[in-house]
Amino acid sequence: MTAGPLIEIEGLRVTFHGDDGRMTHAVDSVDLSVAKGATLGLVGESGCGKSVTSLAIMGLLPKQSAAVSGAIRFDGFDLLDVPDATLRDLRGNRLAMIFQEPMTSLNPSFTIGDQITETILRHRGGSRRAARERTIELLRRVHIPSPEKRIDDYPHKLSGGMRQRVMIAMALACDPQLLIADEPTTALDVTLQAQILDLMRELKAASGAAIILITHDLGVVAEVCDEVAVMYAGEIVERAPVDELFANPQHPYTVGLLGSIPRLDRRTSHLATIEGMVPNMANPPTGCRFAARCPFVEDACTRLPPPLALLSATHASRCIRAPLERLVS
């Protein structure tokens, strides 16, 4: 494969039309790219647009109520512009997604084997027997014990961690080039979380797939991501390589997020808090969307929307006051 990103998102915009005629701008001018074999972390709090972005990539947003514009280039296709049939061929095949809730995303009335072989037969064809063998192999790859027995189990017989592994096995069924994982470990205990993260790293190393990891947990990001994009109120507010983001965050929102994590190394009596609330996206503010909650706000912040400006070749921040260190020296 030639150099250059595997997937490139340009000016992605998603607007939901409510029944009452209200428009909610869930995602606004998002530019992203992920190279082959890289892991991008998409970080932000509830409602920031990170899940909507991933659903837009997968073409899973409801056509009636969501207006999607921009471009999503994946291997010569513009995913926003291809016929549904092409999208169906790509989904589950070269594009795969792991959802947050393994309890609700598996069909309770089919065995896990049925659900995984269905994917293989749809995209790869071949005999049922071969598909079944591949399914057992996949279950083994995600470390499910005695897969040849487990393959005939229904989802309710499996624990949460096992179900999440089944979801991963299903996503990997056709060796996807891009794997989107939406909060894959949020519902899991810390020991299982560690296992799943190890598994994702292992698979990336083995297959060279690119991963977009959506999470609100900066600890998880630090462990598995190469690059991070922080989203706030539908926009990317900061983008940087993972080391750079944690060592030298350049958007106040990122600083606030880092400060609000309880620290293991020392005892602090109070955690940093980001006061206030996310702006209403039916009617976003004219200036910086974080201005109302920002300790470094000045008049200019509220006048014009700040651009996502490059601070170095790889580090971009949507803050007109960056670099931030000069504000506290």
Added chain:
Amino acid sequence: MTALLEVEGLVKHFVAERSVFGRPTAHVKAVDGVSFTVEAGKTLALVGESGCGKSTVSRLVLRLIEPDAGRVTFEGRDLGTLDAAHLRAFRRDAQLIFQDPYASLNPRMMVSQILTEPLALHNLVPAADRRARVEELLRLVGLEPRFARRYPHEFSGGQRQRVAIARALAVEPKLIICDEPVSALDVSIRSQILNLLRDLQDRLKLAYIFVSHDLAVVKHIADRVAVMNLGTIVETAEAQALFAAPRHPYSRALLSAIPVPKPRAKRSRIVLEGELPSALNPPTGCRFHTRCPYVVARCRSEVPQLREDGTGYATACHRTGELPGAEAIVPSDGGFSPALEKLVAAFNAAEASERRGVISQEIKT
């Protein structure tokens, strides 16, 4: 000084299956011999994986469910012997905050009704003064008094959790059981609620039982920690001591797996092999032996007792003392650069001066 709450040998088995004649044929041993104490004004955290019995323990303590065996003593009184009237009085002293503030507030009641109900139930404040008390409670949890006339759906998740906390505080309890109080909240909101819980503890001398699976949060809030595995406590110690050097192999595995916000953090993660055994049919001997990397023959046959070492650190493991040193089990998050430390501090400073003003603006948007 006696402890505020003493729990001794608590047991609760749920019937999982019955024969056709209704006779129980299988039990889930949800809680199997749990003992701990909670001092007034302190926080005990119960940690463990899902299904380890930590939520059942919190309900047993409040006698929301009846234990099969064991004793709960609150301020020297055995709760098992209390009649209905005294039990009601006890429930004034001990309150519960749930995980999901979307489910724990009645959507048909205004905040003022939610907060006056406990006052009326326990006959605490004369009817004429209740409005003033509601306003006082709202202020206490950082909400504006005018919110009293709003319904739960008009609030964000963090604000709802504040209302739930205000409701618990209404009866002036001495003990609050917090069952995963911040798990459903976003990171920045979570830190607000944690700060609030700590402020309230300092001001009102509250004791907390803090049930959580988030170990970084536990490290932040707890004075003492009890680690549970399959219905039993495997280790209990002061939070500082436990996080500095956990002794039980299960605690080590848990603590070593905490994700820390530092890329390429040095860590020696202990990955537990195998699935969590079922509480229907827990392993013989030490219940952790199926997943323990240090298992020996004795672990399979003999149940280890929780043994205290004289410094308040108790471990239930046959091999305590024989295991390799536990330093550097808990991954290090390194700390921030001086510049970043100052930037974070700016958030705190701004917060201190603006806290009230900004919260009042929250609801307007």
